Amino acid sequence: MDSPVLEPDITLATVLAQAERAANVVAQVRGAVLAPEARKQPPRFTTGQVMQAVGLTKPQMDYALRKGDLPSGELTGAVKRREFSLGEYQEWVRAYHPQEQRPQGAQGLVVSIANFKGGVSKTTVALTLAQGLSLRGHRVLVVDTDPQGSITTLFGILPDTEVQDEDTVLPLVQGAQASIRYAIRPTYWSGIDLVAAAPLLFGAEFALADRMAAQPGFEYWRVLERGLADVLGDYDVVLLDTPPALTYTTLNVLMASDGIIMPLPPNALDFASSAQFWRLFGDIASGLPGAMDKRFSFINVLPAKVESTDAAGAEVRAWMGAAYGERLMPAEVPKSAATSTASANFGTVYDASVGSSRTVKRATDAFDRLVDAVLVQCVTAWRKQLAEGAR
Numbered sequence: 070m071d072s073p074v075l076e077p078d079i080t081l082a083t084v085l086a087q088a089e090r091a092a093n094v095v096a097q098v099r100g101a102v103l104a105p106e107a108r109k110q111p112p113r114f115t116t117g118q119v120m121q122a123v124g125l126t127k128p129q130m131d132y133a134l135r136k137g138d139l140p141s142g143e144l145t146g147a148v149k150r151r152e153f154s155l156g157e158y159q160e161w162v163r164a165y166h167p168q169e170q171r172p173q174g175a176q177g178l179v180v181s182i183a184n185f186k187g188g189v190s191k192t193t194v195a196l197t198l199a200q201g202l203s204l205r206g207h208r209v210l211v212v213d214t215d216p217q218g219s220i221t222t223l224f225g226i227l228p229d230t231e232v233q234d235e236d237t238v239l240p241l242v243q244g245a246q247a248s249i250r251y252a253i254r255p256t257y258w259s260g261i262d263l264v265a266a267a268p269l270l271f272g273a274e275f276a277l278a279d280r281m282a283a284q285p286g287f288e289y290w291r292v293l294e295r296g297l298a299d300v301l302g303d304y305d306v307v308l309l310d311t312p313p314a315l316t317y318t319t320l321n322v323l324m325a326s327d328g329i330i331m332p333l334p335p336n337a338l339d340f341a342s343s344a345q346f347w348r349l350f351g352d353i354a355s356g357l358p359g360a361m362d363k364r365f366s367f368i369n370v371l372p373a374k375v376e377s378t379d380a381a382g383a384e385v386r387a388w389m390g391a392a393y394g395e396r397l398m399p400a401e402v403p404k405s406a407a408t409s410t411a412s413a414n415f416g417t418v419y420d421a422s423v424g425s426s427r428t429v430k431r432a433t434d435a436f437d438r439l440v441d442a443v444l445v446q447c448v449t450a451w452r453k454q455l456a457e458g459a460r
């Protein structure tokens with residue numbers, strides 16, 4: 070009998086080679102999707118889209134354009150079709166929806182998207198919400214706290230090669246910086262800035278543990294809150310995407326938050342895990358000195374990846390209602406091919422919305438309702454800030 074061909078042992082060198090090969094493919098895929106300059110482009114808007122966003126009829130829009138108080142876009146192509154940039158679109162929205170904007174004297178709100186399960190659409194919700202709020206005129210800072218850097222990747226930035234320590238929360242967490250400002254970079258989407266993440270962020274957990282050991286009484290859960298305080302005057306909303314775990318970093322995120330949104334697909338295991346999340350967070354946080362004074366403006370559970378034809382899902386939806394009551398958002402994210410296709414192209418339905426198909430439109434409508442629901446809570450929180458400030 071022939072002796073069997075012995076496969077070489079699988080060593081760590083094999084694992085590293087495999088990592089290298091996979092990273093190269095990711096880089097190639099991104100290069101192909103985002104070619105030629107390998108950078109994402111923001112959407113542009115037609116006059117019709119601006120009219121719809123600000124609620125003007127054609128004659129009113131023509132009048133407003135003639136008055137010239139707001140940007141008039143650019144006439145493009147042979148037929149001289151008017152096109153507005155994202156920044157111009159936002160100026161119109163701000164001018165016509167002042168009641169939805171952050172009032173003078175109010176501070177930006179920190180909103181985190183959390184759940185200790187992966188794949189529940191945290192990152193998708195975080196980015197879509199950032200874009201949706203920005204399309205309502207808000208200035209948004211996205212902070213990626215997941216070492217996987219998924220939201221960073223969706224911005225068209227490669228965590229492995231294009232993100233250094235100083236682009237992330239790491240120096241803040243290590244105590245080398247007191248304000249997050251150093252890490253903020255603009256993105257292709259005007260009105261959204263980013264603090265990126267990369268695998269090097271795994272170091273954050275060790276850094277916090279080291280500082281706790283070296284410094285008795287170190288408030289390891291307030292590092293992010295303190296680091297963000299400096300920039301809350303510059304943004305309307307700071308959106309934090311989190312890793313699928315309740316780490317020291319996630320605890321920092323939750324304790325820095327004014328609002329927490331937990332995307333939760335209606336299936337039994339995810340539902341059971343959500344209960345564990347709130348219990349664990351509640352237990353850990355209530356053991357922290359001074360934490361019982363922490364106040365949240367809103368905590369929401371968001372039905373996510375909902376399939377309308379799924380009977381078992383409908384049953385779990387009923388449990389979610391019983392468990393979370395008024396915390397359940399008056400919006401849900403349907404499971405949609407448009408959403409997963411957009412993410413395969415390193416984007417969201419808002420990136421794809423111009424000249425879009427019916428499925429994209431349906432998915433976008435669902436996210437618009439989510440943005441509405443979040444915005445209502447933000448406006449309420451700002452009014453409360455002002456009322457409390459005035460007392």
Ligand SMILES: Nc1ncnc2c1ncn2[C@@H]1O[C@H](COP(=O)(O)OP(=O)(O)O)[C@@H](O)[C@H]1O
Nearest residue numbers: 187188189190191192193403404405408409412
């Ligand atoms: N509403 C949705 N419909 C279809 N696919 C979705 C939806 N939300 C998320 N996905 C897909 O599910 C996967 C996990 O989503 P992601 O946002 O990365 O979750 P998480 O951040 O919780 O791990 C991604 O491939 C994403 O495209």
Ligand SMILES: [Mg+2]
Nearest residue numbers: 191192215219
């Ligand atoms: Mg994620």
